[in-house]
Amino acid sequence: MxxxxxxxxxxxxxxxxxxxxxxxxxxxxxxxxxxxxxxxxxxxxxxxxxxxxxxxxxxxxxxxxxxxxxxxxxxxxxxxxxxxxxxxxxxxxxxxxxxxxxxxxxxxxxxxxxxxxxxxxxxxxxxxxxxxxxxxxxxxxxxxxxxxxDCIPSDIGAYFMQREMKRLHGEACSQIQLRVKGFSGGASGGTIASMLAMMDEAAVDPGVRRAMSEPYSLNPKDQQTGPDSAEGMAPSYDADFGEWTAPFVMAGINTKVVRRSNALLEYAYGKTFRYDEAVLMGSGVGGFAKAAATSVGSAATLGAMALGPLRRVAAGRLPQPGQGPSKEKREAGYFDLALRGVSDSGRVLHGRVRGDRDPGYxxxxxxxxxxxxxxxxxxxxxxxxxxxxxxxxxxxxxxxxxxxxxxxxxxx
Ligand SMILES: NC(=O)c1ccc[n+]([C@@H]2O[C@H](COP(=O)([O-])OP(=O)(O)OC[C@H]3O[C@@H](n4cnc5c(N)ncnc54)[C@H](OP(=O)(O)O)[C@@H]3O)[C@@H](O)[C@H]2O)c1
Known part of the structure; x- marks a missing residue:
């Protein structure tokens, strides 16, 4: 019908x-x-x-x-x-x-x-x-x-920045950076089960590892190259935002989807378009210390979830399928993302994506x-x-x- x-x-x-x-x-x-x-x-x-x-x-x-x-x-x-x-x-x-x-x-x-x-x-x-x-x-x-x-704030955020750059200046953003300024929320059992299932498949299948690591793996088959490289795990200083940054856990999926959008939109963002995501951690020595601790913590959590014995200990303490953050936590939650778009001629636009509830639920x-x-x-x-x-x-x-x-x- x-x-x-x-x-x-x-x-x-x-x-x-x-x-x-x-x-x-x-x-x-x-x-x-x-x-x-x-x-x-x-x-x-x-x-x-x-x-x-x-x-x-x-x-x-x-x-x-x-x-x-x-x-x-x-x-x-x-x-x-x-x-x-x-x-x-x-x-x-x-x-x-x-x-x-x-x-x-x-x-x-x-x-x-x-x-x-x-x-x-x-x-x-x-x-x-x-x-x-x-x-x-x-x-x-x-x-x-x-x-x-994952991935509406990133994907629609990038689309929005492109639309606004074209409306105001008649050109596309050749680069967009998304920086997480803050968020508060938790994870559900279903999300954890999905992450673990993906790690299990990656452990035995190199094709899955490639899909997860290659920056253009979601692009149409003959269009899987471009100027971006895979996300790093190290802290780095972001001179454009004036702060130290740590890797963003959702960047692996978000960045690939934004790049696929560009391909499906017939390269409306340009063939040399670059996109990346990270979490802002503050400036100075304090910012560096937080960025380093977060980077190490993320890598250690991923490593622990991949290892059988540690994973079994963690699994007993994490939410199970059907469970997730409480109503109070969801209602007190939020997310706040900063976007910076730059055109080929050097025009710069700053944008913001905000949500009034916890991001995940x-x-x-x-x-x-x-x-x-x-x-x-x-x-x-x-x-x-x-x-x-x-x-x-x-x-x-x-x-x-x-x-x-x-x-x-x-x-x-
Ligand atoms: N992208 C994001 O931002 C985001 C945010 C939240 C969640 N997620 C994803 O959304 C998914 C769900 O998460 P969740 O925490 O809501 O999971 P959940 O609470 O475990 O719910 C899973 C649902 O799937 C159903 N189900 C399981 N096996 C089934 C089967 N064989 N046939 C039909 N239905 C079946 C369950 O039914 P029963 O009640 O009968 O068991 C339940 O309704 C996960 O993959 C998670 O990663 C993504």
Missing amino acids: PEQEREFEIVVWGASGFTGRLTAEYLLAEHGASGGLRWAIAGRNREKLEALKDELAQETGSSTDALPILIGDSDDEASLVAMAGRSRVICSTVGPYAKYGSGLIKACAESGTAYCDLTGEVHWMQRMIEAHQDAAVASGARIVFNCGF GATSKMLGESALCLARDPLAVEGGLWTPASALGEALLARLPQAGVSFELED
């Missing part, structure tokens, strides 16, 4: 999980269960989803009686095909995506169903692009990965919900294919996200 005539506009698959529940809560708060938006929650376990409806009704004070439940199990291909055929958009929070997500991408690509998710699993995205790009182009399915904290669930709404309702410039947020949803997200508490602003 054509996408426009489907029974639902959006189905949230994985609604019983930590982030899926927050996404459902957001759509319920914004649109109700039986208001203008035709949407449903989905998962593999009907009892859990029935219980979720009751809990959401209690928490939000909105009736959920009219909210439909669909069943989709990653082990049951027919259930995924049936689910994909009933909605314009499937919004998936079922991860680790490399473990549970491939069947749904196939079902969406073949049935012309739009899709958005929260994956940061580069190797899996690479596999999905290779396997399903042709089917998505043929069916018209617009498939958009990375619609959470409070803000992510709103960014994902709004991405699904863009796919369901907004006029988009792209047809079927596997896209990035900026290449498919750039203008639509810039119009929607400020009302959802994620702002993109120029500073000068």
Whole structure:
């Protein structure tokens, strides 16, 4: 059935999980269960989803009686095909995506169903692009990965800086730097499980290691070179910001997605465009000490998670699937990112991306919900294919996200 005539506009698959529940809560708060938006929650376990409806009704004070439940199990291909055929958009929070997500991408690509998710699993995205790009182009399915904290602030932030540089000065930014000024939040069990699963695959598969380390690994196959190199792990002094910096843990995925956006936008940012991310740590000796400690700490954490015995000790203390930061922590959380764009002729623009909730869950669930709404309702410039947020949803997200508490602003 054509996408426009489907029974639902959006189905949230994985609604019983930590982030899926927050996404459902957001759509319920914004649109109700039986208001203008035709949407449903989905998962593999009907009892859990029935219980979720009751809990959401209690928490939000909105009736959920009219909210439909669909069943989709990653082990049951027919259930995924049936689910994909009933909605314009499937919004998936079922991860680790490399473990549970491939069947749904196939079902969406073949049935012309739009899709958005929260994956940061580069190797899996690479596999999905290779396997399903042709089917998505043929069916018209617009498939958009990375619609959470990784990578919307970076990808839409870079898109915003390019748009503003062109509007004000008629040229593109040949370089953009993103610097993390601050953030507060925590991790969920699902995120930790996804990171561990990716490290396990990297340990035995050199192809996965390459996908994770090569700076242009998400670009189309014949376009995987450019001026940027892989992120380093050492502290460094950033003369443009006047501070010491440490590596940013999300840079590995964010930078690759921004570069893929440039390629998919037919190099609107230029063929020599450079992009990097880091965390600002302050100036002087104190800044250096913090940058060095953070760099060593990040490397040690990654090393410990890769080693069996240390990992088992850590695993018992970390959140398990279904768990994540408390409501208080999410509401007290925030993120604050600085952007600096420079054009070939030396024009400089400063920008800021800010979120009013913790990045990983409070803000992510709103960014994902709004991405699904863009796919369901907004006029988009792209047809079927596997896209990035900026290449498919750039203008639509810039119009929607400020009302959802994620702002993109120029500073000068
Ligand atoms: N990009 C970002 O910024 C960002 C932020 C947050 C999360 N994430 C990612 O989002 C994903 C979800 O994280 P989370 O913390 O919400 O995870 P979670 O709480 O563990 O939830 C996982 C969901 O997947 C469902 N599921 C598991 N196996 C399934 C199967 N075989 N078939 C159908 N459904 C299945 C679970 O259903 P049951 O309840 O029935 O077990 C649950 O609804 C992770 O990959 C995480 O890395 C990314």
